[in-house]
Amino acid sequence: MAKKASKTKKAAGAGPSKPVKLSGKAAVTAKKIEGMAESIAAAALKKRSPAFSIPLRALSNVRFDPKKAIIEMGNSKQSREFFDLSMARKFMQTILIASKFKQLISEGKTASIRQLYYLSKHDVAGTKEKTFNDQDESDPIIEDIEVTIDALREELHVYADNRGNLAGPITLVDEGNELDCMRMGSAGYAVPSIVEPDVIQFKRCSAKFVLHVEKGTVWRRFYEDRFHEKHQCILTHGQGQPARGMRRLLRRLRDELKLPIYCLLDNDPWGYYIYSVIKQGSINLAYESNRMAVPDAKFIGVSSFDYERCNLSDDVKIGLDATDIKRAKQILAYPWFKGKKHWEREINKMMSNGFKMEVEAMSNKRLTYLTDEYVPMKLADKRQWLD
Amino acid sequence: MAKKASKTKKAAGAGPSKPVKLSGKAAVTAKKIEGMAESIAAAALKKRSPAFSIPLRALSNVRFDPKKAIIEMGNSKQSREFFDLSMARKFMQTILIASKFKQLISEGKTASIRQLYYLSKHDVAGTKEKTFNDQDESDPIIEDIEVTIDALREELHVYADNRGNLAGPITLVDEGNELDCMRMGSAGYAVPSIVEPDVIQFKRCSAKFVLHVEKGTVWRRFYEDRFHEKHQCILTHGQGQPARGMRRLLRRLRDELKLPIYCLLDNDPWGYYIYSVIKQGSINLAYESNRMAVPDAKFIGVSSFDYERCNLSDDVKIGLDATDIKRAKQILAYPWFKGKKHWEREINKMMSNGFKMEVEAMSNKRLTYLTDEYVPMKLADKRQWLD
Numbered sequence: 001m002a003k004k005a006s007k008t009k010k011a012a013g014a015g016p017s018k019p020v021k022l023s024g025k026a027a028v029t030a031k032k033i034e035g036m037a038e039s040i041a042a043a044a045l046k047k048r049s050p051a052f053s054i055p056l057r058a059l060s061n062v063r064f065d066p067k068k069a070i071i072e073m074g075n076s077k078q079s080r081e082f083f084d085l086s087m088a089r090k091f092m093q094t095i096l097i098a099s100k101f102k103q104l105i106s107e108g109k110t111a112s113i114r115q116l117y118y119l120s121k122h123d124v125a126g127t128k129e130k131t132f133n134d135q136d137e138s139d140p141i142i143e144d145i146e147v148t149i150d151a152l153r154e155e156l157h158v159y160a161d162n163r164g165n166l167a168g169p170i171t172l173v174d175e176g177n178e179l180d181c182m183r184m185g186s187a188g189y190a191v192p193s194i195v196e197p198d199v200i201q202f203k204r205c206s207a208k209f210v211l212h213v214e215k216g217t218v219w220r221r222f223y224e225d226r227f228h229e230k231h232q233c234i235l236t237h238g239q240g241q242p243a244r245g246m247r248r249l250l251r252r253l254r255d256e257l258k259l260p261i262y263c264l265l266d267n268d269p270w271g272y273y274i275y276s277v278i279k280q281g282s283i284n285l286a287y288e289s290n291r292m293a294v295p296d297a298k299f300i301g302v303s304s305f306d307y308e309r310c311n312l313s314d315d316v317k318i319g320l321d322a323t324d325i326k327r328a329k330q331i332l333a334y335p336w337f338k339g340k341k342h343w344e345r346e347i348n349k350m351m352s353n354g355f356k357m358e359v360e361a362m363s364n365k366r367l368t369y370l371t372d373e374y375v376p377m378k379l380a381d382k383r384q385w386l387d
Numbered sequence: 388m389a390k391k392a393s394k395t396k397k398a399a400g401a402g403p404s405k406p407v408k409l410s411g412k413a414a415v416t417a418k419k420i421e422g423m424a425e426s427i428a429a430a431a432l433k434k435r436s437p438a439f440s441i442p443l444r445a446l447s448n449v450r451f452d453p454k455k456a457i458i459e460m461g462n463s464k465q466s467r468e469f470f471d472l473s474m475a476r477k478f479m480q481t482i483l484i485a486s487k488f489k490q491l492i493s494e495g496k497t498a499s500i501r502q503l504y505y506l507s508k509h510d511v512a513g514t515k516e517k518t519f520n521d522q523d524e525s526d527p528i529i530e531d532i533e534v535t536i537d538a539l540r541e542e543l544h545v546y547a548d549n550r551g552n553l554a555g556p557i558t559l560v561d562e563g564n565e566l567d568c569m570r571m572g573s574a575g576y577a578v579p580s581i582v583e584p585d586v587i588q589f590k591r592c593s594a595k596f597v598l599h600v601e602k603g604t605v606w607r608r609f610y611e612d613r614f615h616e617k618h619q620c621i622l623t624h625g626q627g628q629p630a631r632g633m634r635r636l637l638r639r640l641r642d643e644l645k646l647p648i649y650c651l652l653d654n655d656p657w658g659y660y661i662y663s664v665i666k667q668g669s670i671n672l673a674y675e676s677n678r679m680a681v682p683d684a685k686f687i688g689v690s691s692f693d694y695e696r697c698n699l700s701d702d703v704k705i706g707l708d709a710t711d712i713k714r715a716k717q718i719l720a721y722p723w724f725k726g727k728k729h730w731e732r733e734i735n736k737m738m739s740n741g742f743k744m745e746v747e748a749m750s751n752k753r754l755t756y757l758t759d760e761y762v763p764m765k766l767a768d769k770r771q772w773l774d
Contacts, residue, residue, distance in 0.1 A: 104754075110611060112604035115750040121702040122751075130702065161603045161626070162552070162574045174572035185561035186586060187549045190574035193607070199573060216548045217499035220580070224497060239548070315508040315517065363502040364509075367491075 025155060025198055026105050032149040033102045040082075040095070050091075051081040055147045055287065057140075062286040064335040069295035071281045071336070073147070080144075090141070096120050096131055097141045104157035110194065112159055113139055147287040152196070154248070159193040164246040165216065166191055167223055168234030170205040170257075178203060181234070187216075188223065188235070193245040195252065202257060209260045210234045210253055211375070212242075212297075214274060218264075218359050218370075225371040231379070234259070241274050247292045250278065254294050261294050262385075264375065267302035268318075268356035269327035272337075272347065275299045280336045299386040300378045302357050304349035310374065316361035320354055342386055412542060412585055413492050419536040420489045427469075427482070437469040439481075442534045442674065444527075449673040451722040456682035458668045458723070460534070467531075477528070483507050483518055484528045491544035497581065499546055500526055534674040539583070540631070546580040551633040552603065553578055554610055555621030557592040557644075565590060568621070574603075575610065575622070580632040582639065589644060596647045597621045597640055598762070599629075599684075601661060605651075605746050605757075612758040618766070621646070628661050634679045637665065641681050648681050649772075651762065654689035655705075655743035656714035659724075659734065662686045667723045686773040687765045689744050691736035696771075697761065703748035707741055729773055 022030050040050040055061070056076040065072050082091045100120055104111055111119065117138040122131055132138045146153055153160075165188035170181045172189070181189045192199070211233050213219050219237035222228065228235045234253065238246045253259045263278060265271035279297045281289030306312065320328075328347050337343045350356060362370035378384055409417055427437040442448070443463040452459050469478045487507055491498055498506065504525040509518055519525050533540055540547075554575035557568045561579070568576045579586070598620050600606050606624035609615065615622045621640065625633045640646045650665060652658035666684045668676030693699065707715075715734050724730045737743060749757035765771055 109754060110607070111750065111754055112607070112747065114604060114745075114747045115608065115754065118702065118748050118750040119754055122700070159604065159607060162607075163603075163626075165549070165577050172572070177570040177572065179570075179572055183564040183566075184571070185559070185564065185566055185576060185579065186581070187577035187579035189572060190552050190577035192572065192574035193603075194573070216550075216580075217501060217546065220497070220499070220546060220549075221502065239550075313509070315505065358501075360499065360501045361505050363498065363505040367496060367498055367502065367506055 022105065025196065026108075029149075029151050029155045030102060030105045032151060033098050033105075033145075036098055036145075036149060037095075049081050049083040051079050052094075052148065053077040053079050054144050057143060057147060057284075057287065059283065062283055064280065066335075069280065069336070070289040070293040071283060071286045072289055073287045092124070093120075093131065093137065093141045094144060097138060098145055101145065101156045101158075110157040110159050112161075113142060116142070116158060143285075143287075152248075152288060152291055153244070154194045154196050160244050162191060162193045162245055163239040163243040164191045164237055165189060165219065166234060166236045166249075168210075168228040169207050169232060170234055171203040173201040173203050175199065182228075186220075186223070188219070191236070191245050191249055193243065195245050195249045197252070200249075202252075205257050205259075206232060207234045207257075207259060208232050209262055210236060210250065212236045212238070212250065212261060212263045212278070213359065214238065214240060214265050214271070215359075221360075221363075221367075222371050222375075225368050227371045227375070231376070238274075241277060244292070247278060247294075250294050250297070251292055254296070261297040262300045262379070263297055264301055264359060264378075265299065266356065266358045267304055267306070267350060268358075269324055269331055271302070272299075272331050273327075276331070276334065276336060296387075300384065301374070302359055302362075303384065303386070304346055304353055307353065307355075307357065310377075312357070312361070313364060315364045316357050317355035318357065320351070320356055324356060325351060340387075346386055409492065412583065416536075416538050416542045417489060417492045419538060420485050420492075420532075423485055423532075423536060424482075436471075437478075438466050439535065440464040440466050441531050444530060444534060444671075444674065446670065449670055451667070453722075456667065456723070457676040457680040458670060458673045459676055460674045479511070480507075480518065480524065480528045481531060484525060485532055488532065488543045488545075497544040497546050499548075500529060503529070503545060530672075530674075537674075539635075539675060539678055541581045541583050541635070547631050549578060549580045549632055550626040550630040551578045551624055552576060552606060553621060553623045553636070555597075555615040556594050556619060557621055558590040560588040560590050562586065569615075573610070575606070578623070578632050578636055580630065582632050582636045584639070587636075589639075592644050592646075593619060594621045594644075594646060595619050596649055597623060597637065599623045599625070599637065599648060599650045599665070600746065601625065601627060601652050601658070602746075608747075608750075608754075609758050609762075612755050614758045614762070618763070625661075628664060631679070634665060634681075637681050637684070638679055641683070648684040649687045649766070650684055651688055651746060651765075652686065653743065653745045654691055654693070654737060655745075656711055656718055658689070659686075659718050660714075663718070663721065663723060683774075687771065688761070689746055689749075690771065690773070691733055691740055694740065694742075694744065697764075699744070699748075700751060702751045703744050704742035705744065707738070707743055711743060712738060727774075733773055 043050045055073055056078050061074040061076040063074055080091050081087050097120055100116060117135040120131055124131055167181055167188035172179045216237050216239055219235055222235050250261050254261055263275050265274055278294055281293040328351055331337055332347050362374050430437045442460055443465050448461040448463040450459060450461055467478050468474050484507055487503060504522040507518060511518055552575035554568055559566045603624050603626055606622055609622050637648050641648055650662050652661055665681055668680040715738055718724055719734050749761050
């Protein structure tokens with residue numbers, strides 16, 4: 001995306017479809033797409049069946065690398081051939097979406113996956129058949145191309161919904177504007193969907209760590225209590241399971257600024273799951289873990305042992321239901337939890353407790369217990385962290 | 388909320404529970420809560436049964452005022468008495484929550500409804516009974532108090548999730564920080580949950596109108612295409628049905644800056660419904676319409692007639708299902724749609740079309756058709772607006 005470099009300076013003047021001169025990452029990504037096209041053309045010219053090989057996105061080709069501590073793809077590939085009735089439609093769709101990516105990059109534009117679907121949907125020439133009947137057809141093609149040319153979706157100029165906010169002692173540059181995240185208003189800096197280095201740069205940072213919470217309502221508790229000032233940290237939340245932009249930003253904060261990432265999540269299977277997505281990546285998007293996952297993120301609470309440890313009252317208990325227990329067992333069986341004694345203790349303890357606890361339940365002691373006692377206690381005692 | 392005035396200057400130094408001196412709106416709201424308490428005490432001292440009368444929040448007490456064009460509450464009230472077995476528990480809960488509101492205001496703190504629930508949950512002295520068993524018990528009590536003392540939830544220092552973003556030629560002051568919404572980063576200014584005048588002030592504004600869209604992905608299309616610069620407007624989205632903060636902000640932009648509010652939503656029952664919530668308020672929260680609804684908001688599209696009007700291809704059609712049709716009929720029967728010929732035409736046309744259309748479907752022509760042709764055409768022709 002040379003978008004920032006080439007567009008923010010010209011601002012409104014630039015027409016919507018004038019190609020911009022590509023440089024940096026955008027040029028690299030565009031080249032990769034051209035490479036795909038060239039190999040197809042070359043095969044055709046040699047009178048061979050045009051084809052490309054796509055890394056297999058299936059559970060069978062996903063593995064957990066305990067050393068890197070992330071979920072990764074294996075080496076299996078599938079061939080997608082033009083002269084094969086069962087593949088011809090997908091072949092056409094792949095080329096079509098790839099050409100749209102190229103166009104977006106050349107024009108310095110981005111699109112949502114929904115816009116991309118509509119943009120690519122039309123009658124196949126001379127027929128009444130549609131190129132795509134549904135977005136369920138175009139989304140997997142987007143992923144196929146991502147993995148084939150090893151480009152993040154964001155590098156292909158595709159954006160998702162933006163979710164999540166950030167506040168703390170960091171100054172970012174976003175689209176050329178310097179933003180002091182201590183002074184971005186009472187909801188903080190809105191984390192966009194695309195946070196690649198050519199859009200967002202880190203300018204100054206005096207934060208010592210990042211505290212990530214699940215929800216905006218919890219985030220606001222910390223923000224209002226000035227936790228980020230007292231503890232010199234960045235506060236983030238993802239409005240539930242963090243969107244791609246937030247995950248990628250956490251990874252960049254960890255890689256480029258060497259900030260530790262601490263997660264404060266509910267003591268329930270959903271909290272564990274959110275943590276594992278931040279830390280190891282997800283099975284669906286295993287091929288992106290290398291650039292999205294934060295393998296050394298720490299889970300600092302709420303832990304199943306905190307009920308006794310913190311002398312909480314039974315007001316905070318929420319009984320586990322059958323779904324919780326089923327989900328907890330599934331999570332225990334994930335390779336990235338399995339065999340980790342501290343996680344087995346944690347999850348088994350939740351099941352023997354028979355209840356789960358929310359971060360917001362800490363308000364039961366008093367409104368600011370969470371921010372002035374509970375989390376400081378957690379931060380001070382590494383033995384309580386789950387890794 | 389004198390929070391801003393009294394807190395941002397002291398910043399981190401202020402202890403979490405030191406009462407702040409109340410002024411302005413916060414003093415007024417605190418006084419109202421004290422008034423509730425005083426009337427109870429006065430009744431007790433006179434050996435009368437302590438009671439207060441609460442406006443009835445039920446469909447039977449909600450009406451549509453066609454003149455003001457908002458949903459309003461009627462005048463029915465119910466008495467909540469202490470010496471009545473069927474009401475004693477709710478009486479206790481009401482006093483308890485009211486005292487928490489008072490405490491929040493005095494300490495210059497805010498809390499989520501979930502935090503408020505946990506904060507208020509404990510054993511009733513000398514029993515094993517809980518003050519609240521569930522948040523389903525505390526939420527209606529919050530609403531009872533809001534309506535009884537005629538204070539918005541935000542004035543009682545209660546916040547909701549924040550959702551939605553804003554960009555455009557307006558400079559806001561949020562917690563004392565001046566924010567130029569043309570330079571807030573690529574996701575825009577994050578609209579907080581509490582946007583009352585003591586937290587957020589409008590400093591400068593050269594916008595001519597507000598364009599409100601449903602989703603972040605549509606918002607980004609406009610933002611990236613610099614629609615807000617070309618048309619000198621504020622772009623907002625609510626991430627689905629707009630949260631309280633966004634609705635209240637739209638209302639303030641309309642009241643204080645006299646900006647027209649234009650809504651661009653999907654051509655489906657959900658789009659109509661979002662529009663009606665922005666415009667008239669919701670049935671549940673009818674008592675807030677006076678300060679949340681935007682009765683002169685306009686629906687500028689997508690209209691059922693646009694398929695022919697804009698010569699769209701059948702790629703954009705999404706077939707209506709039974710739920711859509713049921714919902715459309717319900718909406719037609721709402722008093723604020725019923726009898727409006729243009730709305731009846733619009734909704735009936737959708738049903739006779741047999742399909743619905745999304746805003747993002749406009750990408751089918753070309754990516755920027757929406758922003759450089761469709762919406763400018765809509766803005767230029769008032770006859771196409773639905774009111």
